[in-house]
Amino acid sequence: MATLSRNAEEADTLSKTIRIGAGSAWWGDRVEPAIVNAERGDLDYLCFETMAEATISAAQVRARRDPTFPGYDTYLDDRMRGVLPHCLRRGTKIVTNQGWINPDGAAQRIVHWLREFGAKGVKVAAVNGSLITDRVLSLTDTILENGKPTSTLAPSLVSAEVYLGAEPIAEALRNGAHIVVTGRVADPSIFMAPMMVEFGWDPLDHARLGAGNGLGHLIECGAQVTGGYFSDPGFKDVPDPWNLAFPIVEVESDGSAVVTKGAGTVGEVNLMTVKEQLLYEVHDPANYITPDVVVDFTTARLEQVGPDRVKVTHIGGKPRTPTLKVSIGCTEGFIGEDMFFYAGPGALRRAQLAKRILEERFKIVKLDAEEVRIDFLGLNAIHGAMSPKDQPEPYEIAVRVAARTRTKEEAIKVGREVDGMAVSGVGHTGKRVPHQDRTREIIGVWSSLVPRDRIVPSINYFES
Amino acid sequence: MRVKLQHVAHTRSGDKGNTSNISVIAYDPDLYPLLKEQLTAERFHRHYAGTVDGPVLRYEVDGLAALNFVAHGALGGGVSRSLCLDNYGKSLSAAILGFELEVPDTLRDKLRNYPAGA
Numbered sequence: 001m002a003t004l005s006r007n008a009e010e011a012d013t014l015s016k017t018i019r020i021g022a023g024s025a026w027w028g029d030r031v032e033p034a035i036v037n038a039e040r041g042d043l044d045y046l047c048f049e050t051m052a053e054a055t056i057s058a059a060q061v062r063a064r065r066d067p068t069f070p071g072y073d074t075y076l077d078d079r080m081r082g083v084l085p086h087c088l089r090r091g092t093k094i095v096t097n098q099g100w101i102n103p104d105g106a107a108q109r110i111v112h113w114l115r116e117f118g119a120k121g122v123k124v125a126a127v128n129g130s131l132i133t134d135r136v137l138s139l140t141d142t143i144l145e146n147g148k149p150t151s152t153l154a155p156s157l158v159s160a161e162v163y164l165g166a167e168p169i170a171e172a173l174r175n176g177a178h179i180v181v182t183g184r185v186a187d188p189s190i191f192m193a194p195m196m197v198e199f200g201w202d203p204l205d206h207a208r209l210g211a212g213n214g215l216g217h218l219i220e221c222g223a224q225v226t227g228g229y230f231s232d233p234g235f236k237d238v239p240d241p242w243n244l245a246f247p248i249v250e251v252e253s254d255g256s257a258v259v260t261k262g263a264g265t266v267g268e269v270n271l272m273t274v275k276e277q278l279l280y281e282v283h284d285p286a287n288y289i290t291p292d293v294v295v296d297f298t299t300a301r302l303e304q305v306g307p308d309r310v311k312v313t314h315i316g317g318k319p320r321t322p323t324l325k326v327s328i329g330c331t332e333g334f335i336g337e338d339m340f341f342y343a344g345p346g347a348l349r350r351a352q353l354a355k356r357i358l359e360e361r362f363k364i365v366k367l368d369a370e371e372v373r374i375d376f377l378g379l380n381a382i383h384g385a386m387s388p389k390d391q392p393e394p395y396e397i398a399v400r401v402a403a404r405t406r407t408k409e410e411a412i413k414v415g416r417e418v419d420g421m422a423v424s425g426v427g428h429t430g431k432r433v434p435h436q437d438r439t440r441e442i443i444g445v446w447s448s449l450v451p452r453d454r455i456v457p458s459i460n461y462f463e464s
Numbered sequence: 465m466r467v468k469l470q471h472v473a474h475t476r477s478g479d480k481g482n483t484s485n486i487s488v489i490a491y492d493p494d495l496y497p498l499l500k501e502q503l504t505a506e507r508f509h510r511h512y513a514g515t516v517d518g519p520v521l522r523y524e525v526d527g528l529a530a531l532n533f534v535a536h537g538a539l540g541g542g543v544s545r546s547l548c549l550d551n552y553g554k555s556l557s558a559a560i561l562g563f564e565l566e567v568p569d570t571l572r573d574k575l576r577n578y579p580a581g582a
Contacts, residue, residue: 053481054544145481229476229554235576236474272474272489275528279487281478283534285525298525332545373547381549383559385514402547443544447481 016253018198020191021262022246023048023083023096025222027055031078033223033246033265038086041248041262045194046087048079048096049187049220056184057329057443059100060133060159071102072109072181080113088119094179095169095190101159103128106181107462114464122179122464125172129164129457130184132326132450136160140326140448150448156330158443162450163325165291166212167203168457169193177461184327186290188216191249199253209293210317211255214300217288218259218277218312219247225277226261226308227268240266256313258305269308278302287318291325294318323449332444333370336414337402339377340421341430343395350426351376351397357425358401361417368410369403376400404442411439470561471575473499477557484516484538484553486560489530492574495567496529502565508533511563515556 021043023034027050038046050073062069073079076098087094099106103126114122132139136157140150164182166189172180174197182190192212195201201208218225225247227238238244245265251257259274261267278297282288288295296316303311342350355374362372375381377398379391401418405411415438422431469475469488472495477486488503490496505522512520517537524531539553540546550556567575 052543232474235470272491275489275530276474276476276487278528279478279485279489279525279530279532280476281480281485282487282532283480283483283485283521283523285523285532298527300527302528335547371547375549377549382555383515384548386512386559400549404545404547445481445542445544 016198017250018044018194019248019250020045020047020194020219021248022191022219022222023079024050025220025224026050026052027073027075029222031075031082033244034079035082035086036265037246037248037262038083038090038092040264043090043092043248044198045093045095046083047191047194048094048098049190050096050098051100051184053327053445054329054443056100056161056327057159057445060329061441061443063101070105070109072100072106073098076106076109077113080110084113085117088117093173093194095193096180097182097185097190099126099181099183101131101183103181103183104460107460110179110181111462111464119464123177124179124181124462124464125175125177126460126462127164127168127172127180127182127185127457128460129168129455130161130182131159132162132455133157133160136326136328139450139454142448144447144449150328153328153330153446156332158329158331160326160328162455163291163327164455164457165189166193166196167292168459170196172459173197175459175461186292187220188213188290189292191216191220192292195251195255203292204319206293206317206319208255208317210295211315212251213290213293213317214295214297214315215249215251215255215257215312217295218274219249221277221280222246223267224280225259225269225273227273230268230273230276236272238268255315256311258309258311260309267308269310271302271304271310274302274310274312289321291320293320322452324452324455326448326450328446328448329443330446332442333404333406334408334411334439334441335402335404336411336439337400338415338418338434338438339398339400340418341396341398342428343430344428347395347397348376348379348393350428351399354399354421354426354429357421358417361420362413365413365417367403367413369405372401372403374399374401408439414438465567465569465572466564467567467575468561469503469563469565471577472565472567475557475560477553479539479543479552482537482539482542484535484556486533486535486557487530488533488560489528491576493529494571494574498565498567498571499531500524503531503563505533507563508560511560512538515559
């Protein structure tokens with residue numbers, strides 16, 4: 001694998017542009033747009049974000065039950081098999097958080113694939129240190145969501161992990177790693193670390209880091225900035241939305257950039273897609289807190305400079321906070337859930353009677369639930385109480401019932417009572433025979449803060 | 465004339481814990497003052513009555529001609545605890561498209577797809 005970045009031959013590094021592409025926005029994302037980016041994106045870096053908030057705690061639960069679960073992204077093989085040959089040919093470096101609860105294991109698996117592809121001497125770094133399950137209660141005081149002491153979570157604690165920033169990734173890259181795999185890292189940091197390395201940005205240069213983190217935020221959600229999660233027919237149309245590309249950002253040393261996608265690929269990058277993504281999952285747009293910097297999106301200037309090319313400048317930055325965010329996963333009981341159907345004239349009246357029957361049945365079997373919902377799909381199941389009351393009666397309607405309980409035994413009652421409806425319920429009840437467990441364990445996620453200086457990431461290096 | 469927000473702005477929602485953020489972005493910067501004036505945090509909250517517990521905060525991003533609403537207590541306890549079918553609240557951004565605004569006739573040309581579906 002070449003170690004040169006795209007324009008490294010230029011003596012003046014300040015004048016170079018680096019191309020960073022997205023490879024995934026979450027664990028379940030499509031794989032082929034990452035391969036397209038690796039193959040045709042002319043990338044210096046390909047970066048993967050694979051976690052939702054509860055991914056790590058779910059992985060911990062699975063690891064406890066399934067000794068064969070390796071603890072890293074279950075699609076690691078699919079992704080690496082697809083992109084590695086192209087990245088090796090092009091010299092594209094990879095940064096990924098597919099390590100989940102086992103970054104070392106993921107790095108070793110990547111080494112396996114490198115050897116399969118005949119690549120020798122390629123360095124893979126594993127960034128550890130985000131998992132602090134065993135010491136979270138001594139490092140934290142207060143649960144941010146409710147102000148209670150974190151010690152109250154002790155009996156149900158499954159996992160705790162700190163959101164690390166870009167610094168350990170940058171260190172690994174500076175030490176010659178071609179591929180960096182991490183556990184929990186703030187999503188934008190995965191994409192910004194290469195900018196810090198290539199442009200020599202200081203970890204305390206909050207102006208540039210604000211811009212860099214903002215750009216990371218713009219492409220971390222993959223196709224959401226290239227026309228994904230965007231189409232609204234007649235209002236916002238995207239051509240061929242079944243084949244969307246993942247984004248590429250062309251970054252300059254001052255943190256200005258063009259958000260775009262590979263030549264000849266499908267999708268849409270325009271002022272609307274960029275604005276929607278810019279505010280996505282942001283609360284105060286002037287103070288978007290990340291481990292590296294506090295980003296100010298309110299100063300940003302956007303300009304369409306060509307087809308599928310939006311220039312982004314003036315994203316601001318403020319000094320980073322003295323604390324890092326911790327995500328704490330806890331077991332919190334179970335959800336039991338099931339669904340059945342009505343159609344034809346009077347479907348809604350029958351659904352309403354079915355709801356009444358279930359409510360009475362839950363009293364008879366003494367269902368001990370913290371919350372029960374019985375919704376009518378097609379009427380009020382999505383927007384709940386705010387759904388219009390004067391809709392025409394739907395021809396089809398699904399009744400969906402869900403309950404949150406402390407124990408699995410109680411959650412099982414939901415499905416058992418729905419089963420009874422098949423023969424002792426309302427006329428013309430439609431029902432799928434369940435082929436899977438209709439209960440699931442809840443991993444509740446809480447947040448807290450830990451002093452930055454108490455967290456020291458460590459990096460292990462492997463070589464193919 | 466009264467028009468649905470659908471013709472004035474596009475929207476997207478995101479989730480963090482039990483909080484949903486819903487951005488409302490004017491199709492045309494000339495329409496943005498109408499949003500600022502008429503789509504207050506209070507009216508937004510009233511529109512979502514029964515679905516968003518609150519409070520609701522509103523942030524103005526003039527440079528993008530956008531408002532960002534932060535709706536607390538919108539996700540039934542958060543993604544993993546929620547009994548809502550749409551536990552991420554991804555569809556919540558569609559609900560505000562039905563909010564009605566008063567738009568002066570002079571801005572008719574700035575509206576998206578008017579009068580189709582209005």
